[in-house]
Ligand SMILES: CC/C=C\C/C=C\C/C=C\C/C=C\C/C=C\C/C=C\CCC(=O)SCCNC(=O)CCNC(=O)[C@H](O)C(C)(C)COP(=O)(O)OP(=O)(O)OC[C@H]1O[C@@H](n2cnc3c(N)ncnc32)[C@H](O)[C@@H]1OP(=O)(O)O
């Protein structure tokens with residue numbers, strides 16, 4: 001192990017990174033709260049400011065992936081479509097098998113300049129996560145309870161609010177609705193069988209209602225669907241803790257741009273279209289497993305310095321007072337103050353560990369885990 005790698009594996013470094021993330025994140029959440037009155041005066045100005053504030057948070061995680069762990073992200077796509085990425089609104093459909101797939105998605109957002117404005121259809125539980133979840137309220141992220149009867153109105157309404165969004169955005173949809181586990185896969189393939197659909201090897205059966213409602217409500221706002229398929233080299237199963245420890249991964253993303261006009265309007269046809277898309281995605285994953293690559297040319301955008309500069313800014317701003325505080329604390333010699341500070345730091349560490357836990361598949365939800373009574377087709 002080299003010296004740099006040894007440094008990256010040190011707990012103290014992880015503590016520093018998490019401290020900067022947590023404290024800067026809470027400050028930014030507070031600043032976002034301060035923009036509330038502005039929404040009444042100028043909604044578009046408030047939205048623009050919030051995309052910048054949001055960028056200050058999410059780009060720290062991207063910086064951890066790109067600059068700290070040195071993870072490489074390769075993009076397979078055709079050059080004609082490449083020119084449009086970042087210059088139009090799009091719905092992104094991505095497979096959901098990896099703990100850091102969202103982070104790789106964010107990395108591409110960063111490289112195409114849409115990180116601050118990126119959107120997702122996220123489960124409601126994530127809105128309670130401090131820093132990220134709280135930031136999402138101000139970025140107009142669409143939340144769902146994964147209960148269609150309750151979601152159909154709220155999701156449609158939140159999507160319609162995006163129709164006059166002042167910046168280009170990518171709206172991410174994990175149509176599988178939950179992360180891949182062998183058990184969820186087995187159950188969803190029983191559902192596929194009962195619906196007379198072909199079995200998928202590498203994906204769960206997509207839930208079609210969210211996709212249909214998104215396409216329906218964003219027609220005229222987004223130009224295309226970016227069908228995106230992600231995998232990691234050497235059969236790796238990357239984790240956020242791995243990234244934090246400086247472990248380098250290599251992500252490959254295959255993107256096809258599909259103009260929105262090609263997607264059927266009618267719900268049943270739209271659902272059939274999505275099922276066919278997932279059958280094709282399954283084929284791409286199989287091709288990747290056999291050849292180690294996706295079809296088509298490689299058009300990887302280079303990493304940009306802004307995420308790193310943002311992190312350095314917050315680190316300088318927050319580490320100096322921390323050092324002063326520590327020095328004062330030690331020189332005070334008060335056992336009670338020292339113990340109280342240790343307790344506070346421990347509580348913060350437990351909190352951050354809980355946040356990291358939100359990305360872990362083993363701690364994931366039971367959604368899609370229950371056998372459903374099947375009606376045969
Ligand atoms: C150039 C570069 C390109 C790309 C770069 C890549 C990406 C970057 C882009 C943007 C980045 C932005 C942000 C990223 C940051 C962070 C993201 C973090 C995470 C958030 C992700 C989540 O939270 S995922 C979970 C929430 N999202 C979803 O669930 C979406 C999908 N779900 C749906 O659409 C659902 O339909 C629903 C949620 C709207 C409603 O769910 P519900 O369960 O109530 O209803 P359904 O109708 O879907 O279910 C009943 C039907 O399903 C059938 N069924 C039953 N059991 C199963 C089963 N196990 N599997 C499959 N199907 C099942 C059932 O039979 C019913 O069928 P019907 O025929 O009656 O419909």
Ligand SMILES: CCCCCCCCCCCCCCCCCC(=O)OC[C@@H](O)COP(=O)(O)O
Nearest residue numbers: 021060061064102132178179355356358364365
């Ligand atoms: C600078 C780096 C600092 C790192 C340390 C701080 C870590 C803070 C981490 C906060 C992460 C917040 C949540 C991110 C989104 C998680 C995405 C995700 O994958 O959600 C799962 C859902 O899609 C489906 O859920 P399941 O039904 O599978 O259950």
